[in-house]
Amino acid sequence: MIEPALRFAGVGKSYGEARILDDLHLEVAEGEFFVLLGPSGCGKTTLLRMTAGLQTLDRGEIYLRGTALSPVPPEGRNIAMVFQDYALYPHMTVYQNMAFGLRRHARRRAETDAQVRKTAALLGIGALLERRPHQLSGGQQQRVALGRAIVRDPALYLMDEPLSNLDAQVRATVRTEIKELQRRLRVTTLYVTHDQVEAMTLADRMAVLNEGRVQQIGRPIDVYRAPANEFVAQFLASPKLNVFDGTLERAAGTASVRTAIGTFAFPNPPSSLGEPTALRVGLRPEEIKVSFPIDESEPHLSVRLIEPLGSQVLVIAERDGTQVTVSVAADALPAEPRRLRVVPAGCAVHLFDRGGLALAHFISA
Amino acid sequence: MRLQSDRLAAARPYLYLTPTLLVLATFTYLPIARLAEMSLHAPGTGASLGPWIGLSAYQKLFSNPLFWRILGQTFAYVFASVPIAMALGLGLALLLDQPLRGLGLLRALYYAPVVMPTVAVAALALWMFNPNGGLVDYLLHLVGIAPIPWLVDTTWALPTLIVIAVWKNVGYYMVIYLAGLQALPQAVLDAARLDGARPLVRFFTITLPLLRPTTFFIGVVALIGSFQVFDFVNLMTQGGPSNATNVLVYFAYQNGFAYMQLGLAAALSLVMFALVLAILGLVAWTFNR
Amino acid sequence: MMRRFATYAVLVAGLFPLLLPFYWMAVTSLKAKRDVFTATPQWLPLHPAWDNYPLAWSAEPFGRFFFNSIVVTTLIVASQLVLASLAAFALARFEFRGRRAIFWLVVAALIVPVQITFVANFMTLARFGLLNSYLALVAPYAASAFGTFLLRQAFAAVPRQLEDAARLDGCSGLAFLWHVLLPLSRPTLIAFALVAVVAHWNDYFWPLIVTNNNAVRTLPIGLGMFVGQEVTTDWNLLMAASIFVSAPMLLLFFLMQRYFVRARLHTGIRG
Known part of the structure; x- marks a missing residue:
């Protein structure tokens, strides 16, 4: 077996009684862009800081290219980190910021100079080298922070929500840049975020974390299509996952789930499903098919609110205390819709047991 | 390892x-x-x-009427010079807290006495208030006031020291008040303005209450500082005439170094320490109410 | 318009009592002895007696006092900066047992001025035969509770991420203090240093207690002796001496005004 670039073996961390991380196992391949996704307080930043050596671990070990990291001090780990607030040295120029670590690691002046200039050119900040951080825009500061990591030519990049302080516009640009850069440099990257869009767009593979435990590991698209549990499905939904109580009904060769908004039919019910009668049904707003009936006699929900997002429109509808949020293409929306009906055929349905564990994912027939 | x-x-x-x-x-x-x-x-x-x-030693100290007189004089000095200097400092700060030309220079000038050595200020004051050719008496004479025996009269000596202390310290309070003023939330002042409050009303209902922390800070620093008054007394009056300007620190100094009563001086120092603590406690209590 | 005029009028009127003494000090220092006492004061030195300055300078060993003041002030301020930086570093950036207690212990020292402890400190120094030495002048001020407090506040304001970044750059411990914390706290450092320079250059009380020998006396003591001797006579010389004793601080103040004002803004102790 080839040793992965980065391996977390049973890593645990507690603060007093609170378990921040619990028996965590992860492997990141060489050159992989790996994203840790989770809500704040899930332990993802702690994991990053432990990898950097800024915090100690209570249990387990982290291996970088097969070497146990615990005995190695932060500066000896050959790891570079990009911080949420960039953490640029305010009293140093861009050049000095980038050169500082190299000089502390006893590189020669000429070598340092060449490295800094090469990296600055790569990031397109060559003209800013003599500026100080406060003279730079947020996006430029972010690039310098990246530069400071890249210039060290480390075995691993750690990125702690590096985009969260940028304006929406700049964020998208820098996101693309980070992705391109990582593709080009092929340096193993561990990236922490709470933003599912960042995770989906950047990650080769990702791990969803909650309350110190790994919920699911996989390629973004796989995690999206088949979330391992209700938490993951909820976290990857935008703006939110519609969840309904449902009852499973089996007939010869088919099965269906009845909910307050409609009955969804399994095309090929897996045998693994067993016979749970009561379960939870999740539908993402963008995965629900709807129609807007004019006729009042058809069963329907009443439209409560319309939130235009541009090309998409969120429609919130309700009946008897059951609310559903759906995302509809703007040009498919009639003027002033009053009634909404869920069309089961074609909806993507996620079934969970009462404990939230995923049972099946299917497209309703 | x-x-x-x-x-x-x-x-x-x-x-x-x-x-x-x-x-x-x-x-x-x-x-x-x-x-x-x-x-x-x-x-x-x-x-x-x-x-x-x-x-x-304490019995001896407390049964000495001179101690009580000196205690009273120290309090008089502290509680006259501190409020006067603070009020003047606040007044100057209010005037200087405006976007007008040349105020930076004025600010610096008002502050200059603060960086002067007390010895130089004492020398200058001795000359200004000199009964023989002093400029102050001459200026009073110009407006028809008879010469005043500033530092040689038991009634006038302490007030004269207070005037000199105010002159030296007012710039210090001014600068801290300026900082306090500049840190005030402008929106609150604007709101009061829109509510139609006149400048004087604004000052007493908005500015002054908001400046409370600054006033507290200055008050503490000024009280501790002026309680230690020694330099002016030693250089200008040696506590005289007939102890009219004697203050606690100077009294302790006299006991310790002139009369060689070290035990008494030590007791006096501890009494001062207790007084400083008590006054601080009192000030803190007043401001936290 | 009217308000602006009124503001200027009051401020300029206020300048009169403020600046007149300075002016009078300068004018007197340049008067010949016979021009000092006149029925109507001479507002201008008609025959500037520049000689007053060298005369005053040699009336006491002011050269020696000047030298002593420079040595003592430099030693005190340098020591305070070093010790306060280290102590503040510990208080601001380390977790350790007793941190809060030690912090409050340092703050408490602020309310115990030398005017309260001088009898005991004099006895201690006397017992070790240290009176009349630079050590006696410097040692009680070698550390500064105020400087420690100020720098702690400045150091604590530096974000933790910066410390993390520095550690990954191979810069921790004293290197972090030197390369990151101190440069970042430059305004506070300068402000504190200036306040300390002024306070100890001008200090009259403590040198008075521990010196009675011209070899170690400082400028304020020298001028104080001059005050004692020259009262009622040579006011012109005394004013000249007062000017050259004050001049370094006034000069420093007008050159570094920006930092002085900042010192007051952030701190506020008396100089």
Whole structure:
């Protein structure tokens, strides 16, 4: 077996009684862009800081290219980190910021100079080298922070929500840049975020974390299509996952789930499903098919609110205390819709047991 | 190996603190205990202590009418000079807190006396208030006021010292008040303006209450500072005429170094310390109510 | 318009009592002895007696006092900066047992001025035969509770991420203090240093207690002796001496005004 670039073996961390991380196992391949996704307080930043050596671990070990990291001090780990607030040295120029670590690691002046200039050119900040951080825009500061990591030519990049302080516009640009850069440099990257869009767009593979435990590991698209549990499905939904109580009904060769908004039919019910009668049904707003009936006699929900997002429109509808949020293409929306009906055929349905564990994912027939 | 370096790392903050704590212990904390010790013993030969005498130094001090007079004079000095200088400082700060040309220079000029050595100020004041050719008397003469025996009269001497102290310190209070004013939330002042409050009303209902923390800070610093008044007394009046300007620190200095009553001086120092603590407590209590 | 005029009028009127003494000090210092006492004061030195300055300078060993003041002030301020930086570093950036208690211990020292402890400190120094030495002048001020407090506040304001970044760059411990904390706290450092320079250059009380020998006396003591001797006679010389004793601080103040004002803004102790 080839040793992965980065391996977390049973890593645990507690603060007093609170378990921040619990028996965590992860492997990141060489050159992989790996994203840790989770809500704040899930332990993802702690994991990053432990990898950097800024915090100690209570249990387990982290291996970088097969070497146990615990005995190695932060500066000896050959790891570079990009911080949420960039953490640029305010009293140093861009050049000095980038050169500082190299000089502390006893590189020669000429070598340092060449490295800094090469990296600055790569990031397109060559003209800013003599500026100080406060003279730079947020996006430029972010690039310098990246530069400071890249210039060290480390075995691993750690990125702690590096985009969260940028304006929406700049964020998208820098996101693309980070992705391109990582593709080009092929340096193993561990990236922490709470933003599912960042995770989906950047990650080769990702791990969803909650309350110190790994919920699911996989390629973004796989995690999206088949979330391992209700938490993951909820976290990857935008703006939110519609969840309904449902009852499973089996007939010869088919099965269906009845909910307050409609009955969804399994095309090929897996045998693994067993016979749970009561379960939870999740539908993402963008995965629900709807129609807007004019006729009042058809069963329907009443439209409560319309939130235009541009090309998409969120429609919130309700009946008897059951609310559903759906995302509809703007040009498919009639003027002033009053009634909404869920069309089961074609909806993507996620079934969970009462404990939230995923049972099946299917497209309703 | 690992353990050893861990232990070393744990010791580092204490290592960094040691020099500072050593100096503070030697010259600030322990002297308080040493003063107590000295005040309870008769003076010995050289640096050693004589026999235990209990509280008799304090008894001697408290039964001395001069002590009570000096205590009163110190309070008079403190509670006249501090409020006057603070009020003037606030007034200047209000005037200077405006976007007008040349105010930076004025600010600097008003501050200049603060950086002057007290000795130079004392020399200058002795000359200005001199009964023989002093400029102050001459200026009063111009407006028809007879010469005043500033520093040589028991009634006038203490007020004269107060005037000099105010002149020296007002710039200091001004600058801190300026900082306080500039930190005020502009939106609140604007709101009061829109509510139609006149400038004077705005000052008393908005500005002054918002400046409370600044006033508290200045009050504490000024009280501690002016309680220690010594330089002007020693240089200009030596506590005279007939003890009219004698103050606690000067009295302790006299006892310790002129009359060689070290026990008494130590007792006096501790009484001062207690007074400083009491006044601080009182000020803190007033402001936290 | 009217308000602006009124503001200027009041402020300029206020300048009169403020600046007149300075002016009078300067004018007197340049008067010949016979021009000092006149029935109507001479507002201008008609025959500037520049000689007053060298005369005053040699009336006491002011050269020696000047030298002593420079040595003592430099030693005190340098020591305070070093010790306060280290102590503040510990208090601001380390977790350790007793941190809060030590912090409050340092703050408490602020309310115990030398005017309270001088009798005890004099005895201590006397016992070790240290009176009349630079050590006696410097040692009680070698550390500064105020400087420690100020720098602690400045150091504590530096974000933790910066410390993390520095550690990954191989810069921790004293290197972090030197390369990051101190440069970042430059305004506070300068402000504190200036306040300390002024306070100890001008200090009259403590040198008075521990010196009685011209070899170690400082400028304020020298001028104080001059005040004692020259009262009622040579006001011109005394004013000249007052000017050259004050000049370094006034000069420093007008050159570094920006930092002085900042010192007051952030701190506020008397200089």
